Amino acid sequence: MEQMQTAVTRFTKTPFVKKKEFNQQVARWSFFTMAILMIIPLMAIIGYLVYHAAPSLNLDFLLDVPKRGMREGGIWSALIGTIYLVFISLAVAAPIGILAAIYLNEYAKDNWFNRIINLAVINLAGVPSIVHALFGLGAFVYAAQLGYSVLSASLTLAIMTLPVIIASTREALSSVPVSFREACWNVGATRWQTIRAVVLPNSISGILTGVILQVSRAAGETAPIMFTGAVFYKAVKRGDFFPYELTDQCMALSMHLYTVTTQVPNIKESVSYATAVVLLGVVLLVNASAISLRVWMRNRKKW
Amino acid sequence: MSSNLTESTLTLPDAIPKRVKRVGRPRWAIIGEQALELLIRISGISAIVFVLAIFFFVFKEALPVLYSHNFSIKEFLFSTQWYPTSVSNVRYGTFALLVGSVTVTLLSMAIAVPFGLGAAIYISEFCGPRQKETLKIIIELLAAIPSVVWGFIGLTVISKLITTITGTAVGVNLLNGSIILALMSVPIIVSIGEDALKAVPDSFREAGMAMGTTRWQLILRVLLPAAKNGLLAAVLLGVGRAVGETMAVLMATGHSVKIPHGVFDSVRTLTANIAAELGEAAAGSPHYRVLFLTGILLFVITFIVNLTADFVIRGIKRK
Amino acid sequence: MQARFRYVCGCVTERNGNRVERKDVTITVKDLYLSYNAKEVIHGISFEIYRNEIFSIIGPAQSGKTSLLRCLNRTIEFTSGTSVRGTVMVDGQNVRTMKNVFDLRRKIGMVAPLPVGLPISIYDNVAFAPRCSGLTNKSDLDGIVEKCLRQAALWDEVKDRLHSLGTAISGGQQQRLTIARALSHQPDILCLDEFSIAIDPVTTMRIEDVLIELKNEMTIILVTNLTHQAKRLGSRTMFLYNGNLIELDTNEVIFSEKPGKIETYDYINGLFG
Numbered sequence: 041m042e043q044m045q046t047a048v049t050r051f052t053k054t055p056f057v058k059k060k061e062f063n064q065q066v067a068r069w070s071f072f073t074m075a076i077l078m079i080i081p082l083m084a085i086i087g088y089l090v091y092h093a094a095p096s097l098n099l100d101f102l103l104d105v106p107k108r109g110m111r112e113g114g115i116w117s118a119l120i121g122t123i124y125l126v127f128i129s130l131a132v133a134a135p136i137g138i139l140a141a142i143y144l145n146e147y148a149k150d151n152w153f154n155r156i157i158n159l160a161v162i163n164l165a166g167v168p169s170i171v172h173a174l175f176g177l178g179a180f181v182y183a184a185q186l187g188y189s190v191l192s193a194s195l196t197l198a199i200m201t202l203p204v205i206i207a208s209t210r211e212a213l214s215s216v217p218v219s220f221r222e223a224c225w226n227v228g229a230t231r232w233q234t235i236r237a238v239v240l241p242n243s244i245s246g247i248l249t250g251v252i253l254q255v256s257r258a259a260g261e262t263a264p265i266m267f268t269g270a271v272f273y274k275a276v277k278r279g280d281f282f283p284y285e286l287t288d289q290c291m292a293l294s295m296h297l298y299t300v301t302t303q304v305p306n307i308k309e310s311v312s313y314a315t316a317v318v319l320l321g322v323v324l325l326v327n328a329s330a331i332s333l334r335v336w337m338r339n340r341k342k343w
Numbered sequence: 344m345s346s347n348l349t350e351s352t353l354t355l356p357d358a359i360p361k362r363v364k365r366v367g368r369p370r371w372a373i374i375g376e377q378a379l380e381l382l383i384r385i386s387g388i389s390a391i392v393f394v395l396a397i398f399f400f401v402f403k404e405a406l407p408v409l410y411s412h413n414f415s416i417k418e419f420l421f422s423t424q425w426y427p428t429s430v431s432n433v434r435y436g437t438f439a440l441l442v443g444s445v446t447v448t449l450l451s452m453a454i455a456v457p458f459g460l461g462a463a464i465y466i467s468e469f470c471g472p473r474q475k476e477t478l479k480i481i482i483e484l485l486a487a488i489p490s491v492v493w494g495f496i497g498l499t500v501i502s503k504l505i506t507t508i509t510g511t512a513v514g515v516n517l518l519n520g521s522i523i524l525a526l527m528s529v530p531i532i533v534s535i536g537e538d539a540l541k542a543v544p545d546s547f548r549e550a551g552m553a554m555g556t557t558r559w560q561l562i563l564r565v566l567l568p569a570a571k572n573g574l575l576a577a578v579l580l581g582v583g584r585a586v587g588e589t590m591a592v593l594m595a596t597g598h599s600v601k602i603p604h605g606v607f608d609s610v611r612t613l614t615a616n617i618a619a620e621l622g623e624a625a626a627g628s629p630h631y632r633v634l635f636l637t638g639i640l641l642f643v644i645t646f647i648v649n650l651t652a653d654f655v656i657r658g659i660k661r662k
Numbered sequence: 663m664q665a666r667f668r669y670v671c672g673c674v675t676e677r678n679g680n681r682v683e684r685k686d687v688t689i690t691v692k693d694l695y696l697s698y699n700a701k702e703v704i705h706g707i708s709f710e711i712y713r714n715e716i717f718s719i720i721g722p723a724q725s726g727k728t729s730l731l732r733c734l735n736r737t738i739e740f741t742s743g744t745s746v747r748g749t750v751m752v753d754g755q756n757v758r759t760m761k762n763v764f765d766l767r768r769k770i771g772m773v774a775p776l777p778v779g780l781p782i783s784i785y786d787n788v789a790f791a792p793r794c795s796g797l798t799n800k801s802d803l804d805g806i807v808e809k810c811l812r813q814a815a816l817w818d819e820v821k822d823r824l825h826s827l828g829t830a831i832s833g834g835q836q837q838r839l840t841i842a843r844a845l846s847h848q849p850d851i852l853c854l855d856e857f858s859i860a861i862d863p864v865t866t867m868r869i870e871d872v873l874i875e876l877k878n879e880m881t882i883i884l885v886t887n888l889t890h891q892a893k894r895l896g897s898r899t900m901f902l903y904n905g906n907l908i909e910l911d912t913n914e915v916i917f918s919e920k921p922g923k924i925e926t927y928d929y930i931n932g933l934f935g
């Protein structure tokens with residue numbers, strides 16, 4: 041009986057243990073608050089934006105062109121301009137980015153030269169967007185004589201978003217186990233045959249995720265296109281799918297949001313809110329699709 | 344016994360030839376592969392080419408102003424007088440802009456670092472797998488919001504909040520810009536910080552737990568010291584993002600080129616200055632070239648910050 | 663048969679008792695040094711392997727057996743920080759200066775210790791190597807696939823599901839798939855690196871029988887931890903310890919009561935290692 045007593049006392053909490061546990065709970069909840077404090081206000085803000093945008097949000101807003109100094113009408117010309125910019129920049133950035141990632145992950149030996157390439161990629165990702173704008177202006181608009189055009193803007197966007205594709209493609213490639221590659225090399229396959237047969241088929245969904253992320257990044261950027269090809273206003277017919285030539289200037293959704301909020305006085309409030317909500321919606325939708333692709337692919341992994 | 348088993352495997356059907364004659368790969372396949380590998384190598388070095396090209400073209404546009412008689416690099420770096428369009432006395436001093444960038448960045452980090460690291464610790468150490476997944480997705484979405492939308496939020500929502508709560512006249516100011524920048528750099532701090540905490544071996548945690556520490560003590564005594572380099576890198580990358588941000592600060596910090604005296608003063612940053620004035624500056628004019636020079640300054644600053652972060656991260660990996 | 667004795671210059675005579683035998687050398691390793699990041703793991707070993715023999719390499723872990731095999735087909739180059747000195751000759755050609763390493767690797771079949779089923783169908787797993795070397799004829803490929811799977815004692819188990827994934831079969835089956843893949847490019851030399859650690863004893867026996875059969879067609883290098891396997895199958899055995907060649911001799915000598923070195927006797931009889 042006495043033994044049992046000591047055993048029981050040994051496992052009851054001493055004040056010291058209680059204090060420890062209390063601290064633990066305090067820490068847990070304060071960290072939780074920190075995590076949640078970033079999310080709740082954001083949800084509130086998005087709700088607020090949607091609430092204010094509601095009067096203007098309808099299909100007509102998407103399909104109509106801006107009217108009366110952009111105070112009325114819709115955003116079609118900006119929407120189609122963004123689509124142009126995104127897809128042309130994608131056509132340039134995706135092949136270069138994917139091939140560069142293949143080089144860095146599959147071909148590059150660990151030497152000083154490739155370390156410099158890695159540093160360059162990291163720095164390219166860190167260069168401020170406005171510096172990309174200056175570069176686009178100096179290189180494409182003036183030096184290459186492309187002028188203020190869809191092409192200049194897209195090329196600037198492509199270089200800016202290149203690191204996004206390189207980083208996510210590399211991650212996808214390096215998730216394929218090395219043992220698969222060694223098995224291929226052991227039977228005399230060349231590097232490219234190995235990549236073709238085993239590495240790419242197993243990382244294609246990851247690469248696709250990276251490409252989708254590039255789309256979302258390119259759609260949201262403003263600074264790089266501001267001085268290379270995007271303009272405040274350009275006359276476009278309602279519902280026209282091919283309003284811009286490659287050498288034309290164009291409107292873009294992100295640029296349009298900047299314009300209507302800072303350059304146009306006395307604008308109906310809901311128009312600028314609706315533009316913001318559409319841009320936000322497009323970007324988040326694209327990102328959500330990338331995330332669901334990733335989740336789906338993880339669930340059907342083959343090894 | 345063994346001979347019974349092997350009978351079926353060793354006697355091959357007659358239809359199967361003992362040895363198939365080796366044929367080489369067709370010539371076009373070999374040449375095509377070599378061409379492709381060349382293309383891969385060229386793309387591989389493209390990143391270097393682009394970084395050098397960025398520096399070259401921006402510098403090329405800025406260069407002529409360095410030789411012009413009324414420009415001095417000392418004034419450019421240390422004077423607060425920014426009057427690029429003055430008729431009588433043009434002055435290009437970026438010090439106030441630099442201070443603007445630094446104050447906005449510091450203030451935003453003061454907000455973002457505790458929240459970002461706190462959230463990173465929560466995600467890495469306290470929550471279950473489902474909650475972790477959800478939080479990470481939300482943070483990823485947070486990172487995807489375009490900067491111009493953040494600027495819009497600053498201009499409408501945060502500005503309104505600031506004027507109603509504090510009663511200041513103008514809502515677009517240093518505080519507003521910092522809050523926006525903090526919200527923008529939190530995701531990167533969280534994700535890199537969480538990576539750093541994840542990189543601490545589980546054996547450290549188990550060893551700590553075996554000694555009867557609580558999670559909180561474990562974090563304080565074991566995890567934070569072990570992951571401190573990674574957390575530092577997370578903060579540095581956050582700084583890099585905040586320094587380079589353009590549209591959000593352009594829209595949310597107001598527009599006065601001066602050294603701020605309080606959090607409710609308007610400021611202008613290096614990035615916002617370029618975005619605001621490049622459209623008005625005539626191509627080839629000294630004003631235009633000085634803006635490019637500012638770009639070089641920015642390029643160098645972010646270069647150093649990112650390089651430091653990279654060295655810190657790679658220091659951990661080597662260990 | 664003519665082709666097999668092409669490398670006359672590589673012939674050596676060996677005094678075995680009173681009888682003088684002419685042996686045909688296929689692999690010559692001379693003064694091979696290997697270091698990982700400046701740490702030397704193989705300290706200058708030299709030996710020769712004869713055509714159509716089963717050559718066993720035994721030795722405790724970390725003695726450089728796997729690294730040695732990887733030097734033969736130059737897959738060692740994929741590990742960063744390695745440096746190799748010395749000569750490795752395969753069929754009269756210096757491996758280390760060879761331009762076309764892919765042909766070299768096709769000449770040498772390699773079975774890694776851990777099973778790796780590539781995430782493509784079982785058929786494609788085996789047909790991968792022939793396809794890589796340019797074979798496209800469907801019936802030839804079918805023949806190779808069936809032959810190799812039969813040789814690896816896997817045919818009966820997978821013949822009805824050749825198009826399911828190579829990663830979806832059990833570990834032991836994957837190991838046999840690895841062997842089938844190593845045979846698929848019709849190598850002259852087959853290296854087996856502890857092939858039996860993932861397979862049950864009965865299947866091991868079946869594969870060992872196949873190996874004895876295959877000896878007529880190719881040279882087999884067997885790295886193994888099981889000294890009895892080396893004794894059973896091999897004609898000669900090399901004992902490596904810490905990157906040094908302790909002893910290399912015929913099985914009769916190595917597994918006798920009095921091998922050349924006392925360490926060999928101790929290792930084989932479980933007294934150390």
